[in-house]
Structures are given as structure tokens and as C-alpha cells.
Amino acid sequence: MAAAFHFELCDLPRDEARALRSKVRNFLNDVSAGWTIADRARSWTAFDRDFSRQVGRHGWIGMTWPANYGGHERSALERYVVLEEMLAAGAPVAAHWIADRQSGPLILRVGTDEQKREFLPRIARGELAFCIGLSEPDSGSDLASLRSKATRISGGWRLDGAKIWTTNAHQSDFMIGLFRTAPASETARHIGLSQFLIDLKSSGIEIRPIADLTGESHFNEVRFDAVFVPDSMMVGREGDGWAQVNAELAFERSGPDRYLSAYPLVPPMLDAIGKTGFEAQAARDVGRLVARLATLRAMSISVAGMLQAGATPLQEAALIKDLGVDLEQDTPRLVEDLVGLPPAFDDPGGLAAATAYVTQVAPTFSLRGGTREIMRGLTARGLGLR
Amino acid sequence: MDLAALLGDQLERLFLDHVDRNCLHAAESGIWPAALWSAVEDFGLRTALVPEAAGGSGLGWSEAGAILQRTGRFAAPIPLGETMIAAALLARAGIAIPEGVLVFADGRALKVDDGLIEGRLPAVAWAHAASHLVVAAGPDDDTRLCLLDLRHAEAHPLRSIGRDARDDVVLRGAKPVATAPIEAAAAVGILELGALMRASQIAGALRRVMELAVDYANTRQQFGRPIGRFQAIQQSLAQLAAEVAAAEVASAAGWRARDKSEAGLGKAGFEAAVARIRCSEAARLGCAIAHQVHGAIGVTDEHMLHYFTRRLWLWRLEFGAETWWAEELGATVLEAGGDKLWPLLTRDDPA
Ligand SMILES: Cc1cc2nc3c(=O)[nH]c(=O)nc-3n(C[C@H](O)[C@H](O)[C@H](O)COP(=O)(O)OP(=O)(O)OC[C@H]3O[C@@H](n4cnc5c(N)ncnc54)[C@H](O)[C@@H]3O)c2cc1C
Numbered sequence: 001m002a003a004a005f006h007f008e009l010c011d012l013p014r015d016e017a018r019a020l021r022s023k024v025r026n027f028l029n030d031v032s033a034g035w036t037i038a039d040r041a042r043s044w045t046a047f048d049r050d051f052s053r054q055v056g057r058h059g060w061i062g063m064t065w066p067a068n069y070g071g072h073e074r075s076a077l078e079r080y081v082v083l084e085e086m087l088a089a090g091a092p093v094a095a096h097w098i099a100d101r102q103s104g105p106l107i108l109r110v111g112t113d114e115q116k117r118e119f120l121p122r123i124a125r126g127e128l129a130f131c132i133g134l135s136e137p138d139s140g141s142d143l144a145s146l147r148s149k150a151t152r153i154s155g156g157w158r159l160d161g162a163k164i165w166t167t168n169a170h171q172s173d174f175m176i177g178l179f180r181t182a183p184a185s186e187t188a189r190h191i192g193l194s195q196f197l198i199d200l201k202s203s204g205i206e207i208r209p210i211a212d213l214t215g216e217s218h219f220n221e222v223r224f225d226a227v228f229v230p231d232s233m234m235v236g237r238e239g240d241g242w243a244q245v246n247a248e249l250a251f252e253r254s255g256p257d258r259y260l261s262a263y264p265l266v267p268p269m270l271d272a273i274g275k276t277g278f279e280a281q282a283a284r285d286v287g288r289l290v291a292r293l294a295t296l297r298a299m300s301i302s303v304a305g306m307l308q309a310g311a312t313p314l315q316e317a318a319l320i321k322d323l324g325v326d327l328e329q330d331t332p333r334l335v336e337d338l339v340g341l342p343p344a345f346d347d348p349g350g351l352a353a354a355t356a357y358v359t360q361v362a363p364t365f366s367l368r369g370g371t372r373e374i375m376r377g378l379t380a381r382g383l384g385l386r
Numbered sequence: 387m388d389l390a391a392l393l394g395d396q397l398e399r400l401f402l403d404h405v406d407r408n409c410l411h412a413a414e415s416g417i418w419p420a421a422l423w424s425a426v427e428d429f430g431l432r433t434a435l436v437p438e439a440a441g442g443s444g445l446g447w448s449e450a451g452a453i454l455q456r457t458g459r460f461a462a463p464i465p466l467g468e469t470m471i472a473a474a475l476l477a478r479a480g481i482a483i484p485e486g487v488l489v490f491a492d493g494r495a496l497k498v499d500d501g502l503i504e505g506r507l508p509a510v511a512w513a514h515a516a517s518h519l520v521v522a523a524g525p526d527d528d529t530r531l532c533l534l535d536l537r538h539a540e541a542h543p544l545r546s547i548g549r550d551a552r553d554d555v556v557l558r559g560a561k562p563v564a565t566a567p568i569e570a571a572a573a574v575g576i577l578e579l580g581a582l583m584r585a586s587q588i589a590g591a592l593r594r595v596m597e598l599a600v601d602y603a604n605t606r607q608q609f610g611r612p613i614g615r616f617q618a619i620q621q622s623l624a625q626l627a628a629e630v631a632a633a634e635v636a637s638a639a640g641w642r643a644r645d646k647s648e649a650g651l652g653k654a655g656f657e658a659a660v661a662r663i664r665c666s667e668a669a670r671l672g673c674a675i676a677h678q679v680h681g682a683i684g685v686t687d688e689h690m691l692h693y694f695t696r697r698l699w700l701w702r703l704e705f706g707a708e709t710w711w712a713e714e715l716g717a718t719v720l721e722a723g724g725d726k727l728w729p730l731l732t733r734d735d736p737a
Contacts, residue, residue: 007631007634007635009638009642011734267727268724270723270724275721280713282720283712283713283716285716286716287659287711287713287714287715287717288716290715290719290727291636291663291664291712291715292632294636294656295635295636295639295660298635298639299635322625373617373621376620376624376625377617377624379623379624380620383596383600383627384600385600385619386614386615
């Protein structure tokens with residue numbers, strides 16, 4: 001059997017990482033004075049343009065991009081240090097996270113020079129927020145079945161259709177959307193898909209926030225009714241959308257955001273258990289949790305090393321996502337068990353409120369970015385089972 | 387090709403030729419695989435971890451981890467890891483390395499009186515196949531690495547699900563062949579080395595178990611097709627793959643920390659505990675899946691699977707059981723307090 005997956009350990013560059021880490025920690029220490037535990041638990045769903053601009057000023061967005069596009073020419077591993085520090089602290093990163101992780105790298109890889117000059121510097125300054133338009137009402141896991149279409153017209157394309165579950169569309173400036181530019185054939189459904197950079201202020205776009213079970217609205221339905229996008233806003237080559245999206249997903253699935261979503265609950269949980277007098281069972285559960293965290297971190301850094309080396313570790317990324325979301329989903333239950341949280345609470349910023357929030361969003365951890373079943377299917381393919 | 391890779395490949399070929407069901411069956415009935423052991427000795431693997439200046443191959447701990455993973459991959463019924471690590475400990479303390487099979491144990495519970503050692507070491511792996519035993523013993527202000535001749539000790543054979551030799555070793559005023567002073571802190575390091583050894587063996591055996599299960603799923607037909615075509619089986623095997631990946635990374639990271647701690651970058655205890663706990667958890671979850679996929683044939687004596695799963699179940703418990711390490715690590719983390727956890731997790735580049 002061919003080796004289905006392979007993780008080579010990767011060391012963060014020691015001196016650079018150390019200097020950078022302490023800068024990021026100092027910055028976060030200064031700005032986090034007023035953050036409650038519940039604020040921290042929101043982290044990459046918390047949209048704060050001011051915060052993102054500050055991060056941009058420090059040079060921590062677009063870190064790996066070329067300087068002539070506003071980037072900072074640092075390595076993927078240095079970028080990793082910044083990402084994990086932000087998430088561990090529960091910083092409100094939503095206003096730049098998607099552009100830094102996915103949209104910017106996509107534009108850099110396949111965009112035109114004009115697109116790079118127009119978008120990348122503004123993303124790197126923390127001024128432009130992006131959203132990802134893939135899912136549609138009738139196309140979830142089976143993404144290639146999507147029906148929103150782009151029709152060629154004079155000077156560009158006309159978009160019609162609907163996207164759904166689009167995170168932050170209601171607060172973003174641009175969407176990178178996947179549309180059908182040619183009919184699918186019976187045998188190859190993945191052809192004829194193309195990506196577009198869509199200004200969300202264009203006429204014909206209607207954005208309707210969808211409330212989720214927390215009562216808040218993070219995702220949206222986005223309708224397109226004869227929306228015009230100029231030729232210059234196609235991303236990559238016509239018909240290459242499927243391959244481009246898949247390369248993008250390796251970035252989405254393996255980062256520290258795939259195992260640290262519930263981390264902000266952990267330090268306050270330890271403090272609530274206490275430094276002395278804890279039960280042996282509590283210590284064991286904490287030990288197991290820490291072992292899983294440390295291992296996922298080593299796996300995730302290993303993938304960052306592969307990405308830095310130019311590889312596309314889809315298999316490895318799927319494995320991390322599977323283990324990572326399990327850990328994230330187990331965390332709120334562990335807090336309840338070990339701390340003995342009350343069923344109702346009056347401190348909206350405290351550990352009980354934060355745990356209640358994570359309990360409610362935890363089901364999404366194994367949906368977004370490809371469901372658990374789809375990830376495992378990908379792994380099974382790598383193992384030679386399909 | 388570098389030396390570690392060369393040794394690894396040689397060992398792999400040797401195991402492919404020698405370690406089959408017959409070899410394992412014979413070893414489990416108490417027959418020492420003499421030919422296999424002498425071939426391993428001929429490669430110079432006994433002293434692979436001994437510095438070149440002291441006549442060894444000078445491999446680092448991480449390289450040792452890769453070799454140990456191979457012993458797990460084949461469930462090789464010989465104490466290669468035990469001998470390599472015992473020899474490395476002796477060489478680092480400046481004690482001459484005796485011939486033959488060596489084993490080591492956590493000796494912190496032993497009593498030392500006037501240079502004579504007293505006490506019981508429970509379930510020492512391979513003790514009655516070995517000529518010598520290495521332990522660290524003595525009070526904190528005078529901890530010594532001791533080399534003991536096992537002819538002067540009692541070895542009481544035990545039974546375990548792994549069925550490789552395990553003995554309670556009883557020392558009654560045993561006089562070490564040689565001793566050398568070591569730091570008291572290094573005594574716990576011996577336990578960590580054993581834990582890491584088992585972690586690597588678990589990673590190797592678990593990958594093999596996954597391969598057996600995938601092969602079986604692709605061949606066994608039910609309902610007119612290979613069972614591996616069923617999504618339920620695919621999803622289970624994907625979970626097994628994730629456990630294999632976690633075990634491989636956790637064990638490798640444990641050895642890497644050991645290499646770094648020798649280079650003066652702090653103690654490796656945290657990563658050893660992580661490796662130990664995570665690999666043991668992987669063994670537990672992984673064995674269950676592999677057996678489920680194999681159906682009834684997988685629990686027959688005839689099938690190879692149990693030679694791996696029985697050892698995986700045993701290895702989880704040795705050199706400190708999974709639960710013991712989890713409690714140790716958890717207590718350390720709790721005592722330090724919430725704001726110390728993140729710095730601990732990221733300390734491979736300590737600020
Ligand atoms: C919080 C959140 C944010 C999101 N943000 C975005 C975003 O910004 N942009 C965007 O485009 N999308 C976004 N999504 C959508 C997400 O990508 C989809 O939810 C996901 O792809 C699954 O699609 P679905 O919800 O339609 O479920 P379905 O595909 O209908 O799946 C339902 C269930 O069936 C299972 N299933 C489906 N097909 C198979 C199969 N072949 N084998 C086995 N099981 C199967 C699934 O695993 C799942 O358990 C977001 C989702 C969430 C929850």
C-alpha cells in the first residue's frame with residue numbers, strides 16, 4: 001500500500017519565532033485588558049475592523065506575500081506563530097481572517113497583476129474583509145452540483161443565483177464566488193466552474209443575514225440578480241475554479257483554527273478547578289486534553305512546513321481537521337464536568353456563558369470547511385479504499 | 387544515505403525475512419529467537435546510541451525513535467530498544483558496556499544500603515533473556531546509575547497479554563558491577579525513555595494494524611463487493627488513520643524534545659508524557675477499530691492481527707500506564723495555573 005499520509009516534524013525557526021512571539025504577546029496583552037472569557041471564546045467569529053487595522057499596522061496580515069503587494073516576505077512558519085498566538089488569546093480576528101488565510105493567497109497564486117496590486121495591499125493593511133461564496137441552497141457537500149451561473153456579456157459577466165451560509169457576507173467588502181461558466185458534462189461535473197471577485201456593493205446583490213441558534217447572525221444568504229462583474233474580476237482561468245478551490249481548502253483545513261476554536265475555555269477552566277485539592281480524575285482528564293492539544297499542534301506545524309515547501313498536503317490536512325474538531329467539540333463538555341458549571345448564570349462574560357456559547361457553536365466545527373464525513377471520505381480515498 | 391536510514395533499511399529487510407507468524411509463535415512459547423538477535427547484533431545496533439567516541443554509532447534519540455518504530459511495525463520479539471537505551475545510558479555515565487542483552491528499569495523505589503541494592507522491580511521487560519540490568523537508584527543527594535549482573539538477581543516470570551517475557555526482578559543486597567553518579571532528576575529520565583520507547587513501538591505497530599485492516603477491507607467480500615466499499619467501513623478506517631498519524635507525530639515529537647533537552651533546551655518530560663498518553667490513547671482506539679473491521683477472523687489464533695493488538699494493549703501499560711502519565715501531566719498543568727499552559731505548549735521556542 002502506498003503511504004497514504006506522512007507527517008515530517010517541523011521546527012519553527014527558533015530565533016525569529018521567539019522574537020515575533022513575544023511581540024505578538026505584548027501587543028495582545030495591551031489590547032486584551034477588557035476582553036471577557038466569553039469575548040475570547042468568540043475569537044474568529046468576532047468581527048472588529050479596528051482590531052484588524054491594528055494587526056495590519058504591525059505587519060501581521062499578508063505576512064508571506066511579496067513586499068511590492070504590501071506583504072512582509074516572512075515565512076509560513078513565522079505566520080503560524082502569529083496565528084496561534086491570536087487564537088490562543090481569543091483575539092477578534094474575523095475581519096481579516098478569511099482574506100489572510102484564503103482570499104489573499106488565492107489572488108496571489110492565480111490572480112492578475114492588476115488584482116494583486118488592487119487588493120493585496122489593502123488586505124494586508126487590515127482594510128478589506130472577504131467572504132467565501134461556495135455553498136448554495138441545493139449544493140452543500142456536493143459542491144460540484146452548484147447552479148449559480150455566470151453568463152458572458154459585453155465587457156464581463158452577469159451573475160445569477162444564490163449562495164448560502166456565507167460567513168460575514170453582511171460585513172464584508174468582497175466575495176470570491178464560484179459560479180458555473182459552462183454546463184457540466186455527464187462524466188465530468190467539475191468542469192466549467194470559475195471564480196469571481198465580487199464587490200458586495202454591486203447592484204443586484206441582496207444579502208440577508210441568517211440568525212443561528214445562538215441568536216446571533218454570522219452567516220448569510222446572498223442573492224445575485226443580474227449582477228455585473230467586469231472581465232478583470234475573474235480569478236484565475238475560466239473553467240479552473242474547481243482545482244483552485246481545492247488548493248485553497250488545504251490552507252483552510254490545517255491551520256491552528258482547526259483545533260484551537262475552543263481553547264479560550266481551557267485556561268479559565270484550569271483556574272476554576274484550582275491549583276490544589278483537585279481530584280485525580282480531573283488531573284487525568286486535563287492530562288489527556290493537553291496531550292491531544294500538544295499533538296495537534298505538532299501535526300499542524302508539520303503541515304505548515306509542507307505548505308512552506310510548496311506541497312499541497314490535502315490528506316494530512318483532512319486528518320488534522322478530523323482530530324481537531326473532535327477535541328474542540330469535547331472541550332465544552334469537559335469544562336462542564338470538571339468545573340461543575342451551573343445550568344443558568346448571571347455573568348454574561350464568565351466561564352459559564354463562554355461555555356454555553358461554545359456548546360452552541362460546536363456542532364458547526366465538523367460542518368464548516370467540509371463535513372466530518374467528507375473529510376473521512378477523503379482519507380479513505382488516500383488509503384486506497386475507493 | 388545516512389547511517390540511521392541505512393540501519394533502518396537493513397533492519398526492515400531482516401525483519402521482513404525473519405519475523406513472521408512462526409517466529410512470533412515460537413517466541414511466545416518461550417523460545418529465544420537467537421538467530422534474529424545475533425543478526426541484529428551483527429548490524430551493530432546494540433550500540434547505535436552510544437557516542438562514536440565510545441565505540442558506538444552515535445545516533446541521536448530521534449533516530450532511535452525511527453528504529454524503535456520498526457521494531458513495533460514487526461512486533462519483533464527481541465529487546466532491541468531496551469538494549470540500545472541501556473547501552474546509551476551506560477556510555478553517557480562512562481560505564482563499560484557488557485556483552486549481550488541489556489534491559490533497564492525505573493529504580494527509584496529501590497533501597498541502597500552501603501552500596502548494596504535491595505528491592506523489587508515489577509514486570510521488567512525481557513529480564514530473564516538479559517545478562518545485565520541498568521537502573522538509577524539511591525537518595526536524591528547520591529543518585530547513581532547502576533549496572534547489575536542479573537545472575538545475582540531473582541527473576542520471577544509473569545504472564546501478560548503481550549506474551550513476550552516479563553519478570554518481577556527481586557534484588558537482595560545486590561552489589562552493582564559498576565556505578566556512576568547521575569543527577570537525581572535524570573533518574574526520572576529513565577522512566578521517560580522507557581515511555582518513549584513504547585510510544586514509538588505503538589506508532590509502528592499501529593500503522594501495521596491499519597495496513598492489515600485496509601488490506602482486509604479491500605479483499606473480504608460481502609454483499610457482492612469488498613467491505614471496504616461500504617462507507618461505514620471507510621469512515622472507521624479513516625478514524626484509525628487519524629490515530630496512526632497522531633501516534634507517529636506524538637512519539638516523534640517526544641524524541642525530538644529529548645534531543646533538544648540534551649542540547650540544553652530544557653527538560654523533555656512534558657513531551658514524553660504527551661507522547662505516552664497520546665500513543666496509548668491511539669492504541670486503544672485503533673485496536674478496537676481494526677478488530678471490528680476484521681470480523682471474526684481477526685480474533686483467531688491463525689491471524690496475524692493479534693500479535694500486534696495484544697502488544698499494543700500491553701505497551702500502553704508499561705513504563706507508567708496511560709492513566710498514571712495523564713494524572714502526572716494534568717497535575718503539573720493544574721498546579722502551574724491557566725496562564726502557564728500556553729507558554730508550556732509553545733515552549734519549543736521558549737521566550
Ligand atoms: C458556521 C458555518 C459557516 C459556514 N461558512 C461558509 C462560508 O463562508 N462559505 C460557504 O460557501 N459555505 C459555508 N458553510 C457551509 C459549509 O461548507 C456546508 O455546511 C458544508 O459544506 C456541508 O453542506 P450542507 O450544510 O449543505 O450539508 P449536506 O451536504 O447536506 O450534508 C448533510 C449531512 O450529510 C452528510 N453527507 C453529505 N454527503 C455525504 C456523502 N457523500 N457521504 C456521507 N455523508 C454525506 C454530511 O456529512 C452531513 O452530515 C458554513 C457552514 C457553517 C455551519
